[in-house]
Every structure is written in structure tokens, then in C-alpha cells.
Amino acid sequence: MQFDDDADLDTSEVKDVRGSRIPGGRATVGGGIIGFIALILGLLFGVGPDQLGLSSGGDEPVATSSPAGQVGAACKKGRDANTREDCRIVAVVNSVQDFWRSEYARRGGRYTDASTVMFAQRVPTACGNVTSAVGPLYCPLDRQVYLDLGFFDELRTKFGSTGGPFARAYVVAHEYGHHVQNLLGTLGRAQDGRTGANSNAVRVELQADCYAGVWARHATTTPDGKTGRPLLTRLTDDDVRDGLDAAAAVGDDRIQERFQGRVTPENWTHGSAAQRQQWFYQGYSTGDMARCNTFR
Template sequence: MQFDDDANLDTSEVQDVRGSRVPGGRATIGGGIVGLVALVLGVLFGVGPEQLGLSSGDPDPAATSSSQAQVQQTCKKGSDANTKEDCRILAVVNSVQDYWRQEFTRREARYGGARTVFFSNRVGTACGAATSAVGPFYCPGDRQVYLDLGFFDELRTKFGSSGGPFAQAYVVAHEYGHHVQNQMGTLGRAQDGRQGADSNAVKVELQADCYAGVWARQATRTPDESTGRPLITSLTDRDIKDGLDAAAAVGDDRIQEKFQGRVTPESWTHGSAEQRQQWFYTGFRTGDMGKCNTFQR
């Protein structure tokens, strides 16, 4: 995955609060087995920790600012995205939102943007306080994506993904798929309290995978506002393979087999490895969000 060296990155779409401290240690879960179980339950869940039952308390305003603000200081151009991980994630956020703004406009609708918050260890959100153990998530309460960049190491070391820059991009695009669902009124279908292979929770997650694939198909064709050229200049077959591999790595069956030694489809919340790959590839193959109706039997 390569970015246009001359493109201007929009740092306003990412808030960097790494290094901030949540006073009082109000995050609800720590390390060890509790954190691991929470990670297994929460990875790419797409909703905030309150919905996962992992929250204790209101968002903490002290966690919304940082003296470091690393991204704002160091990520200026596409060339930075080609050399620095956090700048690369910022550039992916820019590309994903460029695509959805243009797609919503084409459909004569308005896309309301969402920031991604980079945090470390713990963070306060409108969906409650959370630690890194819940994995990346989207909070509909404040319409923001929350991401500890250390998750990408865990995606490879704990979940067995091949890794790579596009595996990271898939995760980001999946979470923005939830933001799209929130604006379209479909995200709430996951909140009916049901689990299982045929539940709405699974269908919502698979649709977000499909939306991630749609963006991937269109990424090298979506003009960046600063240059009029696509921010992402190339995606290779290997990139897409890494994305598919990441989707499979966080399939419910893979996670359950790895962490509990058996597969229980009645408790699924995301879908199987095969389903996640299938829907990501459906989006990528067609480039059409209209083909992402996972709710249709």
C-alpha cells in the first residue's frame, strides 16, 4: 500500500491522546486473563465498552487532550504515511472518509465525519471508560473510532494474522463501516441482545466487513481534496491477501477454537472466518455498498 508523497494529510480527523492519563484508574479491566477475555469478546465489536458491559463511569474529560499530540506534529504529507505507522493510519482514515463523503454525496445524502482517537492503555468515551483490552471500537454516542495502535501487534501475535499495513487498514475501514451504519440507521440492529451465527449482531459485523471491502476497491480511484489525485496510489494483491487474512483471524470460530478450545456458533457475535472473508471480498469485488445487504436471507 502506497500513498501519494505530495498529498496533505488532514490531522483534524485524528485526535492523538496517547500519553494522557485517566485519573483514578477508572478503566474497568486490566491485564492478565480478565483483559484477555475482554479482548476476545470485544475485538472489532464495533460498539463502545458500555454495550459490552465493560464500562464503569462517565467519559473523563482529562483523557481528551494530550501534551504529546504526536500525529499533529509529525504527520503532514503522504510521504510521512509511507514511513511512519501512526501517519499511515491517519492517511487511511483520510482515505476512508474521502470515499464515504463522496459516496454519500453521490447518493444525495450527507456524510457526517468521525474522528479516530489514538490512545494508550485507557480512555474515556461517551460509551464509557475502556482499556486497550477491548480492542478497536466505534462509539455511536460520540461518533468516534477508538484505537490503541498496540492492537496491531496483538492481531499478529495473539490472533495469528499475517499483519502488514493493509491488515491495519482493514481494521480501520471496518470500524468506519460501523459509522456508516450508524448514519444509515442499521447499527442499532445489533443491540437486540441476541447472539449466534444468524443474529443481527453478526449481520452488522459482516456488513461492516463488506463496507471495508467496498472502500478498498475504490481507494485508488477516490480523489484526495488536497491534490485531486487518489491519496492511496497502489494496492497490491498481497495487500488484499493481508486484509483477508486479518478478517479470518478475528472470525468467531478461530477465536473460540484458539482461546476456549471449542467452537460454539450459538454465542457468535461477528461471524466465522469464512464469512468475514466472504463479505470483505464481496465488497472488494463489487465496489458497491448496495451489495452489502447481509440482512437479506
Template sequence: MQFDDNADLDTSEVQDVRGSRVPGGRATIGGGIAGIIALVMGLLFGVGPDQLGLSSGDTGTAAVTASSAAQVQQSCHKGADANTKADCRMVAVVNSVQDFWRQEFTRRGASYSAARTTLFSDRVTTACGAATAAVGPFYCPGDHKVYLDLGFFDELRTKFGSSGGPFAQAYVVAHEYGHHVQQLMGTLSRSQDGRQGADSNAVKVELQADCYAGVWAHHATSTPDESTGRPLISSLTDADIQDGLSAAAAVGDDRIQAKFQGRVTPESWTHGSAEQRQQWFYTGYRTGDMAQCNTFR
């Protein structure tokens, strides 16, 4: 994945609070089996901290990421920065994803409301509750924001077996913005019926977000950036798409369950199998048509 070196990055779409302390105490995940399950569920990404039962409390010693707040505003100006720096890459991906959805909503006679991404380290307070980095990337419908600790991408590669690579990271971000699209369209709430399992609405919502990520990928190199009129992403290769598919498979319910509990229990799925996640991402990428992302059929 390559960005246009001369393109301007819009850092207003990304809030950088890494290294800052969060008021109101520290987020905590309960210990024991419940804590392990919450951690694994969070690392599937897409789940807000309120769904994990997180609360304010003391976690004891916390990991610290050495980074000053507002770093992206200081160092992420051009596409060339996105080609060399991980946090600037996140800014560029957020810009590209939102450029596409603005234009797609307009094409359909609707209005797209932008969502900011918050980069944090260790812990963060959201309208959905307090969360630690262990929750993984998530979208909070309460404040219409995506939350991301960049350390998750190391976990995705080393603990979950993704091939890694810049587009694996882009897939994660695009998936979370898929949830924002669902929120704007009124479909995200369908996951809140309290059901789990391979045929639950929770799984169907997650698979649709995967498909929407694929739709963006299909159009990524042809969507003009608002500031330059040229696509922000100048090239996307087959290898990049394979990175995205690898990440989608790595966070399949079946693979995570097999790895962390030694058995696969489809009746407790909330995000879908590795095969399903790959299938729906590729459906979106192949067709480029969000109408093909009806996972509820």
C-alpha cells in the same frame, strides 16, 4: 499499499491523546472468566466499551506508551510520512476512507458526517464509557468516534495469527468506519437486540461493516483526495488484499473461540466466522457496491 508522497494529510480527522492521563479514573475489566471473555470480545473489534460492561475503577499498574500527545499533528504532513510512520499511516487511511464515503453519500443524494479517530494509549474515556487498550479498536456511536490503540496491531499479528502488514491495519480502520456509515444510515442499532449466535443481527451488522471496508478498498486508488484531486492511495496490490483477508479471518469468532476456549460455540457468536468475514470483505472489494452489502437478507 502506497500513498502519494506529495499528498497533504488532514490531521484534523485524527485526535492524538497518546500519553495523556484520562480524567475520572482508570477503566477496568473484571477479572476471572468474565474479564477474559470481555477481553476476547473487545479484540474482535467493533464492540464499544459500554457493550462490555466497562466501568471507572483502578486497574493497578498500567502499561505506559512513551508518546507525547498531538504527535500526529506535529509529524504527519504528507503521504511520504504515511509511507514510513505507523501513526501517519492511520491518518492517511482515515483521510482516504472518509474521502470515499463523503463522495459516495453525495452520489446517493445524502450527506456524510465525518467521524474523528482518537489514537490513545492504555486507557480512554468515551461517550460510551471508559475503555482500556485491551478492548481493541472500537466505534462509539455516542460521540461518533473511532478509538484505536496502535499496540493492537502487534496483538493482531502475534496473538491472533494475522499476516500483518499495512493493509491489515487499514482493514481494521475501514471496518470501524463501516460502523459509522451504519450509524448514519440507521442500521447500527439493529445489533442491539440482545441476541447472539451465527444468525443474529449482531453478526450481520459486523459482516456488513466488513463488506463496507471492502467497498472502500475497491475505490481506494480511484477516489480523488479533496486537496489535490489525486487519489491519496496510489497503489494497492493483491498482496495487500490478502493481508486484509488474513486480518478478517484472524478475528473470526470460530478462530478466536478455538484459540482461547478450545471449542467453537456458534450460538455465542457476535461477529461471524473467519470464512464469513473474508467472504463479505471480498464481496465489497469485488463489487465496489455498498448495495451488495445487505447481510440482513
């Protein structure tokens, strides 16, 4: 996975609040059994804790640290994305949104941007205060993606993913798939309270996987908004395998087997490892968002 060294990165699409003093209190989600429930139910490509029936509160400010620094100062060019993880996230966000802008324009519509918020430990959102334990999420109420970069280590160490830069890109692209669903009015289908292999919750997640694959298919040919050249210049078969591996690692069956020792399909909210791989590859192989109708 390689970005154009000379490309300009647009850091306005990413808000870096690592190291900031975050008001809003001490979150109750993230510790003990509550944090574990949030981890299992909301982890990976989920929604906010309020939508999981969990709450947070308190009024003490929280200080976080940012050893990586601020992306606004560090992430200027594609070469930065090729050497720094946080800059790579900026580049992926830029690439994903470049694609959806062009796709909407091709279809006669207009795409509405969504920011990614990089945080450490915890952050207030319109969907409630969230912690790193919830994992990456998209909040439809403020139309922002929230991401603690420490999660990617857990993806490898706790969930058995092989990792790699494109595994991270898959995670980001999946969350932006939820943003597209929100714009199209399909994201709300997941909020009917039902679970299970054939539930709307699962279908929404699988569609976001498919949308991530559609972006991946076009990533090396989508021009950026400034130079007209693709920001992402190389995506290999090994990169795609890393994405497929990450999709499998966060399948409901894999997570249930790892954390509770048995598989209970009636409680699925995201789909099995095989389903997640299938739908990501469906998007990648066809490059057509119309082929991502998981509700059919």
C-alpha cells in the same frame, strides 16, 4: 500499499491523546477475567464496554506514554504515511472518509465525519471508559473510532494474522463501516441481545466488513478533497490478501478455537473466518455498498 508522497495529510480527522493525562479514573475493564471477557466479546470491531455489560469507574487520573509522538507534528505528507505507522493510520482515515463523502454525494446525501482517537492503555469515551484489551471500537454515542496502535502487534502475535499495512487499513475501514451503519440507522440492529451465526450482531459485523471492502475497491481512484488526486496510489493483490487474512484471523470460530479450545456457533457475535472473508471480498469485488445487505 503506497500513498502519494506529496499529498497533504489532514490530521484534524485524528485526535492523538497518547501521552496525555487522561481524567476519568482507573478502568476496571482490562485486567484479569473481566479483561479476558471483554477481549473475547468486544475484541475486534466491537462496541464499548457498557454495551457489553461491563463497567468502569474510579477517579484517579491515568498517565500514558507516547514514544511515537504526536501525529499533528509528525504527519504532514503522504511520504510520512509511507514510513510511520501512526501517520499511515491518519492517511487511511483520510482516504476512507474521502470515499464515503464522495459516495454519499453521489447518492444525493451528505456524509458526517467521524474522528479517530489514538490512545494508549485506556481512554474515556461516551460509551464508557475503555482499555486496550477491548480492541479497536466505534462508539455511536460520540461518533468516534478508538484505536490503540499496540493492538496491531496483538493481531499478529495473538491472533495469527500475517499483518502488513493493509491489515491495519482493513481494521480502520471496518470501524468506519460501523460509522456508516450508524448514519444509516442499521447499527442498532446489533443491540437486540441475541448471538449466533444468524444473529443481527453477526450481520452488522459482516456488513461492516463488506463496507471496508467497498472502500478498498475505490481507494486508489477516490480523489482527496484538496488536490483532486487519490491519496492511496497503489494497492496490490498481496495487500488485499493481508486484509482477507486479518478478517479470517478475527473470525469467531478462530478466536473460540484459540482461547477456549472449541467452537460454539450459538455464541458468535462477529461471524466465522470464512464469512468475514466472504463479505470483505463481496465489497471489494463489487465496489457497491448496495451489495452489502447482510440482512437479506
